[in-house]
Amino acid sequence: MIITGIVKFYNESNNGNLERCLKQMSIYCNHIICCNDSSTDNSLEIAYKYTNDIINRPNDFKSELQHKQDLLDYLYKFYPKTDIIIHLDPDECLDNISNIGALCDEVLIKNYGGIRAHLLNLWLSEDYYRVDNAFNYLWKTFLWRNTGELRYPSEKKLHQPMHPPNIKNIATVNPRSLQIIHYGFSTPELIARKYKTYKSLGQTGWELSRLIPTHKTELFPLYPGSGGRPINRINKKEWKEVLKKCQLQ
Numbered sequence: 331m332i333i334t335g336i337v338k339f340y341n342e343s344n345n346g347n348l349e350r351c352l353k354q355m356s357i358y359c360n361h362i363i364c365c366n367d368s369s370t371d372n373s374l375e376i377a378y379k380y381t382n383d384i385i386n387r388p389n390d391f392k393s394e395l396q397h398k399q400d401l402l403d404y405l406y407k408f409y410p411k412t413d414i415i416i417h418l419d420p421d422e423c424l425d426n427i428s429n430i431g432a433l434c435d436e437v438l439i440k441n442y443g444g445i446r447a448h449l450l451n452l453w454l455s456e457d458y459y460r461v462d463n464a465f466n467y468l469w470k471t472f473l474w475r476n477t478g479e480l481r482y483p484s485e486k487k488l489h490q491p492m493h494p495p496n497i498k499n500i501a502t503v504n505p506r507s508l509q510i511i512h513y514g515f516s517t518p519e520l521i522a523r524k525y526k527t528y529k530s531l532g533q534t535g536w537e538l539s540r541l542i543p544t545h546k547t548e549l550f551p552l553y554p555g556s557g558g559r560p561i562n563r564i565n566k567k568e569w570k571e572v573l574k575k576c577q578l579q
Contacts, residue, residue: 332360332361332409332414333359333412333434334412334415334476335362335418336402336416337418337419340369340389341371341373343369345421348377350513351418352377352381352420354427363409364381364383364384365386367389367397385401395484395491398482399482402415402480402494405476414473415475417474417492417493419514421512421514421520422449422511422512425510425511426507429508430508433445443474443477443497443499444471445472445473445502447469447503447505448468448505450552451465453543453547453549453560454516454562454563455516456516456552457558458550458562459550460515460547461548461549461550462548463547471492471493480494482494511552515541518564519575521541521543521572522572522575522576523576526573526577542569543563543564545563547562
């Protein structure tokens with residue numbers, strides 16, 4: 331069985347996200363293909379530690395799906411014998427990689443198009459995840475059977491589908507077996523970066539305001555029994571300072 335991982339990134343080195351993602355992916359993937367969206371930090375240097383299969387594209391958030399399609403096209407050209415594709419964002423990792431092999435076997439034996447897993451959104455720390463305001467409702471189809479014909483839509487807009495829409499017959503993995511941990515909201519700086527990016531692209535209302543970390547939130551421990559009190563918000567002065575310093579994603 332050949333497993334190929336695909337990752338698209340932009341400036342994910344200082345927060346440790348890219349290193350974490352690629353290091354874990356290198357354990358279970360035969361190949362890793364990256365798309366560098368013109369990072370200005372040393373993300374590209376980190377990526378080269380794990381793969382030489384890197385394509386470079388301009389940083390354009392609304393071209394996200396085209397860049398993901400470029401990753402698939404690269405895979406079709408250079409690694410067409412890939413059986414399973416695993417797609418993760420650079421700020422994601424799996425909480426249990428020991429079940430990856432069994433999930434891949436299941437996809438191929440039962441002819442599934444993919445596997446979806448529950449997404450845990452960490453909030454203001456790496457120890458607690460957020461469950462209010464629909465933060466705990468997201469499932470991501472991260473593991474795909476390679477048909478050679480997977481395609482993303484071509485339109486540019488905010489909040490695009492996370493997997494190619496022509497993946498059919500998707501199975502769900504039990505959260506007790508495997509979940510995806512999302513680090514994208516684990517610090518005030520990361521939250522501010524996403525907030526400013528989404529706002530610049532026209533997002534408004536509840537979907538934008540729920541990202542403001544001055545509101546009290548409901549959190550669950552990532553590892554029950556580990557101790558420590560959750561940080562569920564920061565004050566307004568801190569938020570203004572973080573916003574002032576942060577750069578767009």
